[in-house]
Amino acid sequence: MNPMRLVSLNLPVELIAAIGRAARDAGQTPQDLVRATLQQVFLGNAAPTAEPSQPAAWxxxxxxxxxxxxxxxxxxxxxxxxxxxxxxxxxxxxxxxxxxxxxxxxxxxxxxxxxxxxxxxxxxxxxxxxxxxQVQAEGGEGHVPAPPRRKGRAA
Incomplete structure (x- = not known):
């Protein structure tokens, strides 16, 4: 198993949104999609798990x-x-x-x-x-008040 290292990237918002859409369409996390795509592009040893997709038309x-x-x-x-x-x-x-x-x-x-x-x-x-x-419709059951406070000892 290869050791993993956390990497931080500054990416355009549009690219992040596209990665999120592609990952959702593929049923996986954005992290897994990016990792598999980078592995395919730079190492060539894994098939991409998802192709970039058009905006989801469900x-x-x-x-x-x-x-x-x-x-x-x-x-x-x-x-x-x-x-x-x-x-x-x-x-x-x-x-x-x-x-x-x-x-x-x-x-x-x-x-x-x-x-x-x-x-x-x-x-x-x-x-x-x-x-x-959600607000109750008019004529429906309204707010139920809390019971009145009683004087006495607390349990």
């Missing part, structure tokens, strides 16, 4: 594998957001009350969650909680 039924894994493995809203952010995505609830997948950290809207098989209603039922920050 088939409505097939989001990238890391996004599918994040939705499948998440235990709750916060867990889902953490998993998605680790892959370069995040969920946002729009003013139109439509849950959509956005890029992270650039926060560009990509696709409605329902279009990739993850509608807000199903996720709300699955996680047994509304999307964080």
């Amino acid at each position: 088939d409505a039924a097939q989001p990238p594998v890391p996004v599918q894994r994040a939705f499948a493995d998440a235990l709750g809203w916060l867990d889902l957001q953490s998993r998605l952010r680790a892959t370069g995505f995040v969920l946002r609830l729009g003013a139109d009350r439509v849950l959509a997948l956005h890029t992270w950290p650039a926060d560009h809207r990509l696709i409605d969650s329902a279009a990739i098989g993850q509608p807000l209603a199903e996720l709300t039922l699955r996680f047994r909680a509304p999307f964080p920050g």
Whole structure:
């Protein structure tokens, strides 16, 4: 096994974004994609693991594998957001009350969650909680006040 050494590079933002897109499309981390590409270019002893791709135009039924894994493995809203952010995505609830997948950290809207098989209603039922920050509709159950404080000894 070859020893590894941490290297820092100054790269243009556009290049970093392109590497992130290509890695997501290939279902791997940007670090693994860059390592394999550099190994192929300079050593010629490994096949590239992914080709640079066009900006992702997703088939409505097939989001990238890391996004599918994040939705499948998440235990709750916060867990889902953490998993998605680790892959370069995040969920946002729009003013139109439509849950959509956005890029992270650039926060560009990509696709409605329902279009990739993850509608807000199903996720709300699955996680047994509304999307964080979601405001109740008028006429719905309002804020439940905390019970009044009682005087006495603390347990």
